[in-house]
Amino acid sequence: MFYNPFKYLLVFLCLLACCQNKPNQYIQVIDEHWTFKDVKGVGWLPATVPGSVHTDLINNKIIEDPFYRINEDTLQWIDKKDWEYRKTFTVPKDVLKKEQIQLHFEGLDTYANVYLNDSLVLKADNMFLGWQVPCKPLLKEGVNVLRIVLESPVKVGLKKRKRLGYELPNAVNDQSEKGGLGKKQVAVFSRKPGYHFGWDWGPRLVTSGIWKKIKVVAWDKAKLTDVFINQKKLSETEASLIAEIEIKASKDFDATIEISIDSTRKINKEVTLKKGINNLKIPITIHKPELWWTNGLGNQKLYKITTILKENNAIIDTVSKTIGLRTIKVIQEKDDVGKSFYFELNGVPVFMKGANYIPQDVFLNRVSKEDYERIIKAAVESNFNMIRVWGGGIYEKDIFYDLCDRYGMLVWQDFMFACAMYPGNDAFLDNVKKEAAYNVKRLRQHPSIALWCGDNEILTAWNNWGWIDQVTESQGEAVKDSVWKAYEAVFHDILPNTIKKYDRDRLYWSSSPSSGFGTLDSLTAGDYHYWKVWSNKEPFSKYNEVIPRFMSEYGFQSFPEFESVKKYTEEQDWDIYSEVMKSHQRSSVGNENIEYYMLKSYNKPKDFESFLYVGQLLQAKGITTAIEAHRRNMPYCMGSLYWQLNDCWPAASWSSIDYYGNWKALQYSVKEAFKPISVVPFQKDDSIEIYVVSDALKNQNAILRLKVLDFNGETLFKEEQIISVKSNSSALYFSKDVFDILEKKLLAKSLIHVELIGEGNIEIDDKVFYFKEPKDLKLTKPNINFDCTKKDINTFEVTLNSNVLAKNIFLKSNVKGRFSQNFMDVLPSKNYKISFHSEGKDITIDAFKNSLKITSLFDSF
Template structure:
């Protein structure tokens, strides 16, 4: 029986440092959420109230609790206090004794507190220094501001000072071009105490050295601490009764015992769409010579091989992930924290996001480097449902200091996080930072974001040397020592770690590495440019929309429901954002009849933009092997690039991605008068299919129909048809559509409508959409062609499909499900369905 007692500290209280009165605190939590719970500040997401709470981060705050210690606990040889997350500059005292000075939100702090404990009541006190005040003089001490263009310094009342780079704290807390500025403080993860004697397993790392369907060769690194030398047995078991044992000699102190083992015919872990995400539950025990379990450790992981493949080819160099020997086309999005106050994120929030990814046929999410290393629940759900994770370290869009103390802090942070996350099957890649290599572009003077030009030569050299120390030395060394089987990529995007001009990702260098493409949106290029600018792996690109009206009304009053109102501009952190949405909308759609319609047409515009991008990327497979749009989610209600808003409500984009990320799709591509149909498949075997393409007018009359037997090649893009547009649609293109269907056997695996003109130029008539209840859903019909049909119901549930089109004479069936969980098949009974289409939104 193990000699281990564990308990979690609760019953916290807090106060402002100069105040007398203490208030009840929630831990995990932060000052802002505690003040909000007490009604001492108003909801900072409403209107412009974000600006009213900027005083909070200028104050120091104190947290305190008491806890009981028993004689039994005091008899143990070690009593260790663990802070799993302190945000950020914190002085910790136990019974009046200083035991810790913390300075990194992302580190795990452990202190042996046995010598400071007393029988009975003990007092733990934490003094949080204002991160703003703590770092306020650092730009002056350095002699210049480091680049951190996303800091909302002016909103925070600190002028032009860029402070986020000095604190090892979530960068987005200081503001971003989709998020507000709340520089938090507090205990953001659990505080626990462990009392133990004799032996303790501190950590287990399963280094998956060689994994195939025939066998899994694993090296278990078992980190053990013991108070005296002894002979033990290390026993490893799983949930199926499999067992492996090894004798070991423990020396007094801390050591790592390596235990190699092999599992024959393992059940492999696969990403969503390729197979089951099978997980093993491993139990590691240290057993004495008398068969007593001295200490144990449990972990859950999947057995799989994952690597980043970069091989020279005719076009340049590949960039794709290979899972269990299979090349994977990565389909997904970039993830940011789900709340400005991350401690409010629930397990259900994470589950909803990951189930959204699964239901949307995604297989990868990128945890972007300006947020947080996510909570365990995020990775657990990714493991469970087969979502690969591209994991950035928390550095983004800035350059950072390189003094000795900062570098040592970063190194320990990286070690803590790599060790915490390395056993998750979902982790596919460690990435050093977001956009810093391409922003600075050390080896191309005229490229980048203009950062280099702000500094003299001596400063430039120092900044770049500091960069290289972190991203080319410290981080890869930490990974090599702690997770050697996974790949490291220094910065996203980049071409290669060459130390020459070929290192940096620029728009004219798309044949190697990964690519962020922002000429559509920031560069104001037309949507069609997405298909003309395709790299080997598209790790970031995006297009904005507003959230839906009921979300907008959570932060705006009736009189503020206008594009240029102060509140609407405040909830648009990208300076030109509202203007860009309108400019693009004017190019592709008729003018919406009112602001409510404008909000929804912005969804349609966003969906069409990212659809063009994704189709462009997929039809270039295998040249391009990944598409991760910006962004999956929001941290507050805001106009942004997200496909799912702060409340988890799907925008039109999310439904479009569900459709365009299907394993096998057809893509119609029209370039002026040339028309091409492709089939793109992620399926790892060749498929024989029938392609049916039918020409209709908007009244539903069938003008022409063709059937063609086609071969869909495995795991690639295949060109099926290439024709002049005039040979397909010779009549009035403003009232004509081509419906393309792909059948494998009798099953329609994909169906698309191709319009030969922009929606703006279509001659849409009132479609008089009707719906009726059917078994487990609804059947919809229209009398005239309806585009962007949108369904809403008062009852809580999830539409199986939305933002679709209706052809007169062809019925559409849609289910309304209780849950996104694929194992829950129940539907929701709906009394009333609200149905609209593009016709309802435009000025008549």
């Protein structure tokens, strides 16, 4: 037989590429050359792991893009089938000599029967869990076969539903009728993301798949199975930590634990390990610690602490943890009106600015590292300091929390329960216990985790949405008691006890919204969700009246921009009431509400594209009103998290960044409204008030300059004063009757321009305020002039001005990238400089300039 050395070299290089070996360990990632098929089918097709059935069907051209037009409707058969994935992999002879060999499954979606060489080794039933399976007796030298059969989550859910014997109330986000199930909703029976079954901003695409990595892990003697660096005390001079180390040993032996801090200082401890699980605690002291702060308040110092297990100076295993040193508390103290609710970071009360976050795609494998980086950087640039990971999605991937650590973004972390009552049988509760312990231990090391919350809106739904009466009247008192008992078992027993055991220094908040453990929401304590603006068609002005201690949800919808809409529609669909546009709007009152509110504030747009543009202005107007009200009322109110930051598919929704990553008008407005020091004009009855809100930790002197201008730029009134901006506060600095500064007949063609000028004549902030709704303003056609210069290979600067007020200018370019500002007002005869960062290849100045289009509100009617 002909000997081909290159063949064996290729095999060796392939093995090397998929193995990530530590000292004493062998790690092989099993991620290439998978195949899949319908269990009842015959033909195997190429598959991508990590991935999902839907994306594999797309890649093999079996189905069309589920997000295009109404393709989703024709793809509901996928979740009714069982699917099988298959992979062969090679295990070298020397690996089989290792004392311990395991298969690590980091994430299986969801009901997975795993076979190794035709032997069943695992029956997984929770998408939020990782699984470790001993497999040494079943492995063979050379080729091995791994087979994973994924049972239909719908079929399994239907069986569990029938077995329960009674109906569980829910908010009907499970779009069971679209899935062909009638009223038989099954989402709550499976520990997988609720939004996969549909939500009022997302499609119904119930996935199955291998959504995280699979590894073969082999080792001798011992393995570091858990390392937690527990912060015990923190002061300016010293941080006292405890390294809580779990080691699994296959035999008794003497060993050394070496701990290094930032690869410099080392701690050594001699230990005697016993066969089985060993738990050790080793104290660590860091002198003159550098603290971790949120975005805008300081640096995000991260210490790298590496734990090394040795025997006779030979390394057996290593684990590195990145930690941040900070104290985080939720302060709830009684006061004259109720009880405070605010986050105290390193002893400083901090107003929380941010949004609710959902998974970035229905198909989780499509979210890249670059996507995570882009969304967290957008939050940072928009002056966020908190993101709420909402309970109907996933416990996010490690990279999400790593980025939050790096950029100073605190995380309000929900457990994955939302808007429904859940089963209370032993199997379900045991599954929840494992899920909670696994994810708390996985995430507790991150300095970004600020709070653990049991559920989203379940407590308030049970008590205020008619669920108690619904269950009692249709199924009786006994069923009602069983449903509530199941709630208490999860949210008042399992979850708080998990936090107490594994992360006792962080607050467990049982339900959002609420005013305390098991206590309904209130404006005078706890956190609050306010939806009467939108759901009840209350005016935006209600945001100025409904002020809670911490607003953790509120929102208003808009459509994506026209260029985004064109990606999932055809020209015949360009009407908000077309079949396709309604399909990409999952709120039952969505398009109608947008139009209702729009015509209250704006003239009717002239065409479809203009409607989308004005809809974004409307959303920005509403949410900015709320943010300014919340910040203006600090310290009574100490948080503003709007719904929602992002999308999981292209649709009309409450997002401020659309599915394709484009910033809506809202995101630009939020960036301004969340500035560290912000000027907030406000009309209270017939008085104009100017507040200055500051997150800064020091007072600073500034000039507050106010002008009343007509739309041609003529100054009608001006006043200037030197002020001391108070640290970490909101204060009123100017108040005057409207008609002391402007005649009534000029209200529709005048504005207030407020500037806050700091040291060195540097503008800290400026705001424009109007006396009338946009539809009542006497706008004239602006003549907008612009010029462009190239600053570097990917950055352009646009300088523009206008002869008259140009309201809400919208800059567009077909070059992929983003403007630093957009949708803002351009005042007469003032120059504005806006940067544009291109994401693509080198673009010439002429090409960019020719691609640029600028419109304003005047052009939309």
